[in-house]
Amino acid sequence: MIGGEKQTGIHTFTEKVHLFSRDYLKCCLFILGLGSPDQGYKFTKKLFSKLIGASQVLEDFLDFHGAKNNKEWYLYRELSAAVRHLSLGGYSQKHILNRLLCYDLSVDSAFERDGWVTLDFLTRSLIKIAPVILDEAKRLGIPIPEDGFDGSEFPGIVTGTNLEYNIDDEEKTQPKKHIVKIASEFLNISNHFDQYTFFEPFGMQRIHSLVPEVINEVEVRRYEMLVHNLQSSFDTYVIHGGYVHGQRRLKMLRSHFSVVFHLLQSMGRFLHFYERHLHEAGYRDIYKKVRNQLSFLVDPETLLDRTINYGFFWVCHFLSNGREIAQAVLNENIERDVIQVGVPVPRGFHSRPSLLVAKIVQHYGGKVELCAGEGRFDASSVLDIQWAGGKIQNENITHVKFEGDARSLRDLKVLANSNYGEDTMGNGVPLPRELGYLHE
Numbered sequence: 001m002i003g004g005e006k007q008t009g010i011h012t013f014t015e016k017v018h019l020f021s022r023d024y025l026k027c028c029l030f031i032l033g034l035g036s037p038d039q040g041y042k043f044t045k046k047l048f049s050k051l052i053g054a055s056q057v058l059e060d061f062l063d064f065h066g067a068k069n070n071k072e073w074y075l076y077r078e079l080s081a082a083v084r085h086l087s088l089g090g091y092s093q094k095h096i097l098n099r100l101l102c103y104d105l106s107v108d109s110a111f112e113r114d115g116w117v118t119l120d121f122l123t124r125s126l127i128k129i130a131p132v133i134l135d136e137a138k139r140l141g142i143p144i145p146e147d148g149f150d151g152s153e154f155p156g157i158v159t160g161t162n163l164e165y166n167i168d169d170e171e172k173t174q175p176k177k178h179i180v181k182i183a184s185e186f187l188n189i190s191n192h193f194d195q196y197t198f199f200e201p202f203g204m205q206r207i208h209s210l211v212p213e214v215i216n217e218v219e220v221r222r223y224e225m226l227v228h229n230l231q232s233s234f235d236t237y238v239i240h241g242g243y244v245h246g247q248r249r250l251k252m253l254r255s256h257f258s259v260v261f262h263l264l265q266s267m268g269r270f271l272h273f274y275e276r277h278l279h280e281a282g283y284r285d286i287y288k289k290v291r292n293q294l295s296f297l298v299d300p301e302t303l304l305d306r307t308i309n310y311g312f313f314w315v316c317h318f319l320s321n322g323r324e325i326a327q328a329v330l331n332e333n334i335e336r337d338v339i340q341v342g343v344p345v346p347r348g349f350h351s352r353p354s355l356l357v358a359k360i361v362q363h364y365g366g367k368v369e370l371c372a373g374e375g376r377f378d379a380s381s382v383l384d385i386q387w388a389g390g391k392i393q394n395e396n397i398t399h400v401k402f403e404g405d406a407r408s409l410r411d412l413k414v415l416a417n418s419n420y421g422e423d424t425m426g427n428g429v430p431l432p433r434e435l436g437y438l439h440e
Contacts, residue, residue: 013065014141020061021142024054024080028130030149036127043123045094047154051087051126055080075290076136078277082129082294089269090122092262098158103255104248106321111314118266118306125298132297176333178237179250180366180407182230183330186257187365189226190319190326197316201309204301211304212279215312217271224264230257253329256322260315267311270303278303327365330405334366337406341416342399345424349389351382352428353420358382359438360412366405368412372397379404379412411435 011019027050034041059080062068067077097115105111134144202210234254239247278291278300344353361368361380368379370388373395377388379402392400402412414434415421423429431438 016061017140018142020058021137022145023050024058024083025134025137025142026145026147026149027051027054028133029145030151030154031123031127032130032134033148034151041151042156043090043094043119043126044154044156045091045098046157048087048091048094050149050154051083052091055084055087059084071286072140074286075293076133076140078290078294079129079133079136081277082273082298083126083133085269085273086122086126086129086298089266090119090126092265092269093119093122096259096262098156099259103259104252105255105259105318107317111317114310114314118310121302121306128297132293175237176335178233179333180330180335182234182238183253183326183333184365185226185230186253186319186326187323187330188363189223189230190323191362192223193316193319196312197320198313201305201313204304207304207308210308211271212275215271215308217268217275220264220268220271224261224268227257227261227264231261249325249329249332253322253325256318256325260318260322263311263315263318267307267315270307270311273298274300274303274307330365331367334404335406336404337409338401338403339409339413340399340401341413343392343397344420344422347422347426348393349385350426351386352422354382354385354389356415356421356431356435356438357385357412360415360435361405361408363411363437364405364407366408368402368404368408371401371403379408 027047031043031047059077062073062077062080067073093115097112097119100112137144196215231254234250234257239250239254277294278298343349349357357370358380370377370379370385372388372392375388375391378384388400391397402409411434414432418429418432421428421431
Protein backbone atom coordinates (compact mmCIF):
# COMPACT_ATOMS: atom_id res chain seq x y z
CA MET A 1 0.00 0.00 0.00
CA ILE A 2 1.15 3.55 -0.65
CA GLY A 3 -0.57 5.27 2.24
CA GLY A 4 0.41 3.90 5.66
CA GLU A 5 3.55 1.84 5.97
CA LYS A 6 3.15 -1.89 6.51
CA GLN A 7 5.84 -3.24 8.83
CA THR A 8 7.58 -6.46 7.76
CA GLY A 9 10.16 -7.39 10.37
CA ILE A 10 13.02 -4.93 10.53
CA HIS A 11 12.12 -3.17 7.24
CA THR A 12 9.04 -1.36 5.99
CA PHE A 13 7.05 -2.51 2.98
CA THR A 14 8.40 0.41 0.97
CA GLU A 15 12.02 -0.45 1.72
CA LYS A 16 11.51 -4.08 0.85
CA VAL A 17 9.60 -3.48 -2.37
CA HIS A 18 12.49 -1.28 -3.48
CA LEU A 19 14.90 -4.09 -2.65
CA PHE A 20 12.87 -6.83 -4.38
CA SER A 21 12.32 -4.64 -7.44
CA ARG A 22 15.98 -3.78 -8.00
CA ASP A 23 17.18 -6.72 -10.12
CA TYR A 24 13.77 -6.94 -11.79
CA LEU A 25 14.01 -3.32 -12.97
CA LYS A 26 17.67 -3.77 -13.96
CA CYS A 27 16.53 -6.61 -16.25
CA CYS A 28 13.95 -4.29 -17.82
CA LEU A 29 16.61 -1.65 -18.44
CA PHE A 30 18.90 -4.28 -19.94
CA ILE A 31 16.41 -5.67 -22.46
CA LEU A 32 15.51 -2.14 -23.56
CA GLY A 33 19.16 -1.23 -24.03
CA LEU A 34 22.15 -3.50 -24.48
CA GLY A 35 19.97 -6.61 -24.35
CA SER A 36 17.60 -5.56 -27.11
CA PRO A 37 17.49 -7.75 -30.25
CA ASP A 38 17.76 -4.47 -32.16
CA GLN A 39 21.29 -4.27 -30.73
CA GLY A 40 22.05 -7.76 -32.03
CA TYR A 41 21.57 -9.48 -28.68
CA LYS A 42 19.73 -12.80 -28.44
CA PHE A 43 17.98 -13.68 -25.20
CA THR A 44 19.90 -16.45 -23.42
CA LYS A 45 18.91 -19.06 -20.85
CA LYS A 46 20.87 -17.10 -18.26
CA LEU A 47 18.88 -13.94 -18.98
CA PHE A 48 15.60 -15.86 -18.89
CA SER A 49 16.73 -17.42 -15.60
CA LYS A 50 17.41 -13.99 -14.13
CA LEU A 51 14.03 -12.72 -15.29
CA ILE A 52 12.31 -15.78 -13.78
CA GLY A 53 14.01 -15.44 -10.42
CA ALA A 54 13.65 -11.66 -10.11
CA SER A 55 9.98 -11.64 -11.14
CA GLN A 56 9.06 -14.63 -8.95
CA VAL A 57 10.49 -13.23 -5.73
CA LEU A 58 8.82 -9.87 -6.43
CA GLU A 59 5.48 -11.52 -7.25
CA ASP A 60 5.66 -13.62 -4.07
CA PHE A 61 6.47 -10.52 -2.01
CA LEU A 62 3.58 -8.55 -3.51
CA ASP A 63 1.14 -11.43 -3.03
CA PHE A 64 2.19 -11.79 0.59
CA HIS A 65 1.25 -8.14 1.15
CA GLY A 66 -2.11 -8.31 -0.64
CA ALA A 67 -1.28 -6.67 -3.99
CA LYS A 68 -3.93 -8.75 -5.77
CA ASN A 69 -6.55 -6.89 -3.76
CA ASN A 70 -5.05 -3.40 -3.97
CA LYS A 71 -5.90 -1.02 -6.84
CA GLU A 72 -2.57 0.81 -6.59
CA TRP A 73 -0.38 -2.28 -6.78
CA TYR A 74 -2.46 -4.73 -8.85
CA LEU A 75 -0.97 -3.83 -12.25
CA TYR A 76 2.60 -3.97 -10.95
CA ARG A 77 1.88 -7.41 -9.55
CA GLU A 78 0.28 -8.66 -12.78
CA LEU A 79 3.23 -7.42 -14.83
CA SER A 80 5.60 -9.46 -12.66
CA ALA A 81 3.44 -12.54 -13.31
CA ALA A 82 3.53 -11.84 -17.05
CA VAL A 83 7.33 -11.59 -17.03
CA ARG A 84 7.65 -14.80 -15.04
CA HIS A 85 5.44 -16.96 -17.23
CA LEU A 86 6.74 -15.61 -20.53
CA SER A 87 10.31 -16.11 -19.29
CA LEU A 88 9.57 -19.67 -18.14
CA GLY A 89 8.17 -20.43 -21.58
CA GLY A 90 11.16 -18.74 -23.17
CA TYR A 91 13.62 -20.73 -21.07
CA SER A 92 12.04 -24.03 -22.18
CA GLN A 93 11.98 -22.88 -25.79
CA LYS A 94 15.61 -21.79 -25.68
CA HIS A 95 16.50 -25.18 -24.18
CA ILE A 96 14.86 -26.97 -27.11
CA LEU A 97 16.66 -24.84 -29.70
CA ASN A 98 20.01 -25.33 -27.94
CA ARG A 99 19.48 -29.10 -27.84
CA LEU A 100 18.33 -29.66 -31.41
CA LEU A 101 21.75 -30.85 -32.55
CA CYS A 102 21.81 -33.38 -29.71
CA TYR A 103 18.29 -34.68 -30.26
CA ASP A 104 17.97 -37.50 -32.80
CA LEU A 105 14.54 -36.60 -34.13
CA SER A 106 14.74 -36.99 -37.93
CA VAL A 107 12.72 -33.81 -38.39
CA ASP A 108 13.02 -31.17 -41.09
CA SER A 109 13.79 -27.50 -40.51
CA ALA A 110 10.11 -26.57 -40.04
CA PHE A 111 10.26 -27.38 -36.33
CA GLU A 112 13.31 -25.19 -35.78
CA ARG A 113 11.79 -22.31 -37.79
CA ASP A 114 8.57 -22.59 -35.82
CA GLY A 115 10.57 -22.56 -32.59
CA TRP A 116 12.38 -19.36 -33.50
CA VAL A 117 9.07 -17.68 -34.39
CA THR A 118 7.76 -18.63 -30.94
CA LEU A 119 10.87 -17.40 -29.16
CA ASP A 120 10.75 -14.12 -31.10
CA PHE A 121 7.14 -13.57 -29.98
CA LEU A 122 8.14 -14.11 -26.35
CA THR A 123 11.13 -11.78 -26.47
CA ARG A 124 9.19 -9.07 -28.32
CA SER A 125 6.41 -9.32 -25.74
CA LEU A 126 8.90 -8.92 -22.88
CA ILE A 127 10.38 -5.88 -24.61
CA LYS A 128 6.90 -4.34 -24.89
CA ILE A 129 6.26 -5.01 -21.20
CA ALA A 130 9.56 -3.58 -19.93
CA PRO A 131 8.83 0.19 -20.37
CA VAL A 132 5.38 -0.24 -18.81
CA ILE A 133 7.01 -1.86 -15.78
CA LEU A 134 9.45 1.04 -15.48
CA ASP A 135 6.65 3.61 -15.76
CA GLU A 136 4.59 1.78 -13.16
CA ALA A 137 7.57 1.61 -10.81
CA LYS A 138 8.05 5.38 -11.14
CA ARG A 139 4.36 5.96 -10.42
CA LEU A 140 4.65 3.87 -7.26
CA GLY A 141 7.73 5.76 -6.12
CA ILE A 142 10.14 2.85 -6.67
CA PRO A 143 13.57 4.15 -7.67
CA ILE A 144 14.93 3.08 -11.05
CA PRO A 145 18.46 1.66 -10.65
CA GLU A 146 21.21 3.85 -12.08
CA ASP A 147 23.50 0.93 -12.80
CA GLY A 148 22.45 -1.79 -15.19
CA PHE A 149 23.49 -5.28 -16.20
CA ASP A 150 26.17 -5.84 -18.81
CA GLY A 151 25.76 -8.25 -21.70
CA SER A 152 28.73 -10.28 -20.46
CA GLU A 153 26.62 -11.28 -17.45
CA PHE A 154 24.18 -13.21 -19.69
CA PRO A 155 26.24 -15.36 -22.09
CA GLY A 156 24.77 -18.23 -24.05
CA ILE A 157 25.57 -21.79 -22.97
CA VAL A 158 26.90 -22.98 -26.35
CA THR A 159 30.67 -23.11 -26.92
CA GLY A 160 32.88 -24.71 -29.54
CA THR A 161 34.26 -27.26 -27.08
CA ASN A 162 32.93 -30.58 -25.87
CA LEU A 163 34.38 -32.34 -22.87
CA GLU A 164 36.13 -35.64 -23.51
CA TYR A 165 33.83 -38.65 -23.52
CA ASN A 166 35.57 -40.92 -21.01
CA ILE A 167 32.73 -42.56 -19.04
CA ASP A 168 31.50 -45.47 -21.14
CA ASP A 169 27.85 -46.48 -20.84
CA GLU A 170 27.91 -48.78 -23.87
CA GLU A 171 28.44 -51.95 -21.86
CA LYS A 172 25.90 -51.25 -19.16
CA THR A 173 23.18 -53.89 -18.96
CA GLN A 174 19.87 -52.05 -18.82
CA PRO A 175 17.20 -53.67 -16.65
CA LYS A 176 14.61 -54.76 -19.19
CA LYS A 177 11.66 -54.26 -16.85
CA HIS A 178 12.36 -50.51 -16.71
CA ILE A 179 12.78 -50.23 -20.47
CA VAL A 180 9.53 -52.14 -21.04
CA LYS A 181 7.64 -49.97 -18.56
CA ILE A 182 8.92 -46.72 -20.11
CA ALA A 183 8.19 -47.80 -23.69
CA SER A 184 4.69 -49.01 -22.73
CA GLU A 185 3.86 -45.75 -20.96
CA PHE A 186 5.13 -43.74 -23.94
CA LEU A 187 2.79 -45.72 -26.20
CA ASN A 188 -0.14 -45.15 -23.83
CA ILE A 189 0.47 -41.40 -23.78
CA SER A 190 0.84 -41.39 -27.56
CA ASN A 191 -2.46 -43.25 -27.94
CA HIS A 192 -4.23 -40.67 -25.78
CA PHE A 193 -3.11 -37.92 -28.15
CA ASP A 194 -4.40 -39.70 -31.26
CA GLN A 195 -7.73 -37.90 -30.89
CA TYR A 196 -6.00 -34.52 -31.19
CA THR A 197 -3.56 -35.10 -34.06
CA PHE A 198 -3.89 -32.50 -36.81
CA PHE A 199 -1.97 -31.84 -40.02
CA GLU A 200 -2.45 -28.14 -40.74
CA PRO A 201 -2.70 -25.02 -38.54
CA PHE A 202 -6.00 -24.38 -36.78
CA GLY A 203 -7.81 -21.09 -37.30
CA MET A 204 -8.67 -18.93 -34.30
CA GLN A 205 -12.30 -20.05 -34.25
CA ARG A 206 -11.21 -23.66 -33.91
CA ILE A 207 -8.59 -22.76 -31.30
CA HIS A 208 -11.15 -20.88 -29.19
CA SER A 209 -13.38 -23.96 -29.30
CA LEU A 210 -10.53 -26.00 -27.81
CA VAL A 211 -9.06 -23.56 -25.25
CA PRO A 212 -9.83 -23.79 -22.41
CA GLU A 213 -12.71 -26.29 -22.69
CA VAL A 214 -10.67 -29.18 -24.12
CA ILE A 215 -7.04 -28.09 -23.97
CA ASN A 216 -6.18 -26.23 -20.78
CA GLU A 217 -3.46 -25.78 -18.20
CA VAL A 218 -4.68 -28.63 -15.99
CA GLU A 219 -4.70 -31.20 -18.81
CA VAL A 220 -1.36 -30.08 -20.20
CA ARG A 221 0.32 -30.14 -16.79
CA ARG A 222 -1.07 -33.64 -16.20
CA TYR A 223 0.65 -34.91 -19.35
CA GLU A 224 3.75 -32.86 -18.58
CA MET A 225 4.05 -34.75 -15.30
CA LEU A 226 3.56 -38.13 -17.00
CA VAL A 227 6.22 -37.41 -19.62
CA HIS A 228 8.58 -35.99 -17.00
CA ASN A 229 8.22 -39.25 -15.08
CA LEU A 230 9.29 -41.15 -18.21
CA GLN A 231 12.39 -39.00 -18.59
CA SER A 232 13.24 -39.29 -14.90
CA SER A 233 12.86 -43.09 -14.92
CA PHE A 234 14.92 -43.36 -18.09
CA ASP A 235 17.78 -41.27 -16.71
CA THR A 236 17.75 -43.11 -13.38
CA TYR A 237 17.37 -46.72 -14.49
CA VAL A 238 18.32 -46.97 -18.17
CA ILE A 239 21.05 -44.60 -19.39
CA HIS A 240 22.93 -42.17 -17.18
CA GLY A 241 25.10 -40.76 -19.97
CA GLY A 242 24.54 -38.02 -22.52
CA TYR A 243 23.09 -37.90 -26.00
CA VAL A 244 26.02 -38.58 -28.31
CA HIS A 245 27.05 -42.11 -27.35
CA GLY A 246 25.28 -45.23 -26.21
CA GLN A 247 22.48 -47.31 -27.70
CA ARG A 248 20.99 -45.17 -30.42
CA ARG A 249 17.45 -46.52 -30.41
CA LEU A 250 17.08 -45.96 -26.67
CA LYS A 251 18.43 -42.44 -26.96
CA MET A 252 16.18 -41.73 -29.93
CA LEU A 253 13.25 -42.71 -27.73
CA ARG A 254 14.50 -40.39 -24.99
CA SER A 255 14.85 -37.54 -27.51
CA HIS A 256 11.19 -37.90 -28.45
CA PHE A 257 9.78 -37.73 -24.95
CA SER A 258 12.33 -35.11 -23.87
CA VAL A 259 11.32 -32.64 -26.57
CA VAL A 260 7.65 -33.36 -25.83
CA PHE A 261 8.27 -32.63 -22.14
CA HIS A 262 9.82 -29.23 -22.84
CA LEU A 263 7.07 -28.34 -25.32
CA LEU A 264 4.46 -29.21 -22.70
CA GLN A 265 6.34 -27.04 -20.19
CA SER A 266 6.02 -24.06 -22.52
CA MET A 267 2.38 -24.83 -23.27
CA GLY A 268 1.57 -25.02 -19.57
CA ARG A 269 3.03 -21.57 -18.98
CA PHE A 270 1.24 -20.07 -21.98
CA LEU A 271 -2.09 -21.58 -21.01
CA HIS A 272 -1.73 -20.51 -17.38
CA PHE A 273 -1.04 -16.94 -18.44
CA TYR A 274 -3.91 -16.94 -20.92
CA GLU A 275 -6.48 -18.54 -18.61
CA ARG A 276 -5.50 -16.66 -15.46
CA HIS A 277 -4.55 -13.24 -16.81
CA LEU A 278 -6.11 -12.75 -20.27
CA HIS A 279 -9.20 -14.94 -20.59
CA GLU A 280 -11.28 -14.33 -17.46
CA ALA A 281 -11.14 -10.80 -16.09
CA GLY A 282 -13.40 -11.11 -13.08
CA TYR A 283 -16.19 -8.68 -12.34
CA ARG A 284 -14.19 -5.74 -10.95
CA ASP A 285 -13.34 -2.82 -13.27
CA ILE A 286 -9.71 -2.91 -12.15
CA TYR A 287 -9.40 -6.55 -13.25
CA LYS A 288 -10.87 -5.78 -16.67
CA LYS A 289 -8.70 -2.70 -17.08
CA VAL A 290 -5.50 -4.56 -16.28
CA ARG A 291 -6.50 -7.47 -18.50
CA ASN A 292 -6.95 -5.06 -21.40
CA GLN A 293 -3.53 -3.55 -20.70
CA LEU A 294 -1.92 -7.01 -20.65
CA SER A 295 -3.75 -7.98 -23.87
CA PHE A 296 -2.20 -4.99 -25.59
CA LEU A 297 1.27 -6.02 -24.44
CA VAL A 298 0.91 -9.79 -25.03
CA ASP A 299 -1.41 -10.47 -27.96
CA PRO A 300 -3.82 -13.24 -26.80
CA GLU A 301 -4.41 -14.62 -30.31
CA THR A 302 -0.71 -14.92 -31.05
CA LEU A 303 -0.20 -16.56 -27.66
CA LEU A 304 -2.92 -19.11 -28.45
CA ASP A 305 -1.57 -19.66 -31.95
CA ARG A 306 1.89 -20.45 -30.56
CA THR A 307 0.34 -22.69 -27.89
CA ILE A 308 -1.70 -24.79 -30.32
CA ASN A 309 -0.17 -24.44 -33.79
CA TYR A 310 3.38 -24.70 -32.47
CA GLY A 311 3.42 -26.39 -29.08
CA PHE A 312 0.48 -28.75 -29.40
CA PHE A 313 1.09 -29.55 -33.08
CA TRP A 314 4.67 -30.67 -32.45
CA VAL A 315 3.75 -32.55 -29.27
CA CYS A 316 1.34 -34.64 -31.34
CA HIS A 317 3.93 -34.98 -34.11
CA PHE A 318 6.73 -36.29 -31.88
CA LEU A 319 4.44 -38.59 -29.90
CA SER A 320 3.23 -40.10 -33.16
CA ASN A 321 6.71 -40.37 -34.71
CA GLY A 322 8.15 -41.89 -31.55
CA ARG A 323 5.58 -44.65 -31.50
CA GLU A 324 7.44 -46.87 -33.98
CA ILE A 325 10.67 -46.48 -31.99
CA ALA A 326 8.90 -47.23 -28.70
CA GLN A 327 7.24 -50.30 -30.23
CA ALA A 328 10.58 -51.61 -31.47
CA VAL A 329 12.24 -50.99 -28.10
CA LEU A 330 9.35 -52.69 -26.34
CA ASN A 331 9.40 -55.80 -28.51
CA GLU A 332 13.18 -56.12 -28.10
CA ASN A 333 12.89 -56.18 -24.32
CA ILE A 334 9.61 -57.83 -23.34
CA GLU A 335 9.52 -61.19 -21.63
CA ARG A 336 7.81 -63.63 -23.99
CA ASP A 337 5.55 -66.52 -23.12
CA VAL A 338 2.90 -68.83 -24.55
CA ILE A 339 -0.46 -69.78 -23.05
CA GLN A 340 -3.23 -72.09 -24.24
CA VAL A 341 -6.80 -71.13 -23.39
CA GLY A 342 -10.30 -72.05 -24.44
CA VAL A 343 -12.33 -70.02 -26.91
CA PRO A 344 -15.34 -67.99 -25.68
CA VAL A 345 -18.44 -70.15 -25.08
CA PRO A 346 -20.85 -70.29 -26.80
CA ARG A 347 -20.38 -67.60 -29.49
CA GLY A 348 -16.63 -67.60 -30.05
CA PHE A 349 -14.65 -64.47 -30.83
CA HIS A 350 -17.45 -62.11 -31.76
CA SER A 351 -17.32 -58.35 -31.05
CA ARG A 352 -17.15 -58.23 -27.23
CA PRO A 353 -14.47 -60.89 -26.59
CA SER A 354 -12.42 -59.62 -29.55
CA LEU A 355 -12.53 -56.06 -28.23
CA LEU A 356 -11.51 -57.10 -24.71
CA VAL A 357 -8.57 -59.16 -25.99
CA ALA A 358 -7.39 -56.30 -28.22
CA LYS A 359 -7.69 -53.76 -25.38
CA ILE A 360 -5.51 -55.88 -23.10
CA VAL A 361 -2.80 -56.19 -25.75
CA GLN A 362 -3.01 -52.49 -26.61
CA HIS A 363 -2.78 -51.59 -22.92
CA TYR A 364 0.66 -53.15 -22.61
CA GLY A 365 1.81 -52.42 -26.16
CA GLY A 366 3.97 -55.50 -26.71
CA LYS A 367 3.41 -57.82 -29.67
CA VAL A 368 0.98 -60.71 -29.08
CA GLU A 369 -0.29 -63.19 -31.66
CA LEU A 370 -3.37 -65.39 -31.48
CA CYS A 371 -2.58 -68.82 -32.91
CA ALA A 372 -5.52 -70.88 -34.19
CA GLY A 373 -4.55 -74.06 -35.97
CA GLU A 374 -1.92 -73.02 -38.51
CA GLY A 375 -3.09 -69.40 -38.54
CA ARG A 376 -1.43 -66.51 -36.70
CA PHE A 377 -3.33 -63.30 -36.05
CA ASP A 378 -2.49 -59.90 -34.53
CA ALA A 379 -4.11 -59.93 -31.09
CA SER A 380 -4.08 -56.13 -30.86
CA SER A 381 -6.48 -55.89 -33.82
CA VAL A 382 -10.21 -56.51 -33.31
CA LEU A 383 -10.57 -57.21 -37.02
CA ASP A 384 -7.78 -59.80 -37.02
CA ILE A 385 -9.25 -61.54 -33.98
CA GLN A 386 -12.65 -61.73 -35.67
CA TRP A 387 -11.01 -63.19 -38.76
CA ALA A 388 -9.50 -65.79 -36.44
CA GLY A 389 -12.98 -66.31 -34.96
CA GLY A 390 -14.29 -67.29 -38.38
CA LYS A 391 -11.53 -69.83 -38.83
CA ILE A 392 -12.09 -71.19 -35.31
CA GLN A 393 -15.81 -71.65 -35.95
CA ASN A 394 -15.33 -73.22 -39.39
CA GLU A 395 -12.70 -75.66 -38.15
CA ASN A 396 -14.47 -76.35 -34.83
CA ILE A 397 -11.37 -75.31 -32.80
CA THR A 398 -11.93 -75.31 -29.04
CA HIS A 399 -8.56 -74.04 -27.78
CA VAL A 400 -6.16 -71.37 -29.04
CA LYS A 401 -2.70 -70.14 -28.10
CA PHE A 402 -1.52 -66.63 -27.40
CA GLU A 403 2.19 -65.95 -27.93
CA GLY A 404 4.12 -62.80 -27.03
CA ASP A 405 4.29 -60.22 -24.25
CA ALA A 406 4.06 -62.10 -20.95
CA ARG A 407 2.31 -59.16 -19.27
CA SER A 408 -0.58 -59.31 -21.74
CA LEU A 409 -0.70 -63.08 -21.56
CA ARG A 410 -1.10 -62.95 -17.78
CA ASP A 411 -4.23 -60.82 -18.15
CA LEU A 412 -5.51 -62.75 -21.16
CA LYS A 413 -5.45 -65.88 -19.01
CA VAL A 414 -7.55 -64.09 -16.37
CA LEU A 415 -9.95 -62.96 -19.12
CA ALA A 416 -10.21 -66.45 -20.58
CA ASN A 417 -10.93 -67.92 -17.13
CA SER A 418 -13.94 -65.58 -16.91
CA ASN A 419 -15.11 -66.75 -20.36
CA TYR A 420 -14.05 -63.41 -21.85
CA GLY A 421 -16.59 -61.43 -19.84
CA GLU A 422 -19.67 -63.44 -20.88
CA ASP A 423 -21.95 -66.07 -19.39
CA THR A 424 -22.89 -69.27 -21.24
CA MET A 425 -25.76 -67.43 -22.92
CA GLY A 426 -23.42 -64.80 -24.39
CA ASN A 427 -24.50 -62.04 -22.01
CA GLY A 428 -21.98 -59.67 -20.46
CA VAL A 429 -20.82 -60.31 -16.88
CA PRO A 430 -18.58 -58.23 -14.54
CA LEU A 431 -14.88 -58.57 -15.27
CA PRO A 432 -12.36 -59.67 -12.64
CA ARG A 433 -10.88 -56.83 -10.56
CA GLU A 434 -7.44 -57.28 -12.16
CA LEU A 435 -8.92 -56.16 -15.49
CA GLY A 436 -10.52 -52.99 -14.17
CA TYR A 437 -8.47 -50.87 -16.58
CA LEU A 438 -10.57 -52.24 -19.47
CA HIS A 439 -13.42 -50.00 -18.32
CA GLU A 440 -11.39 -46.82 -18.80
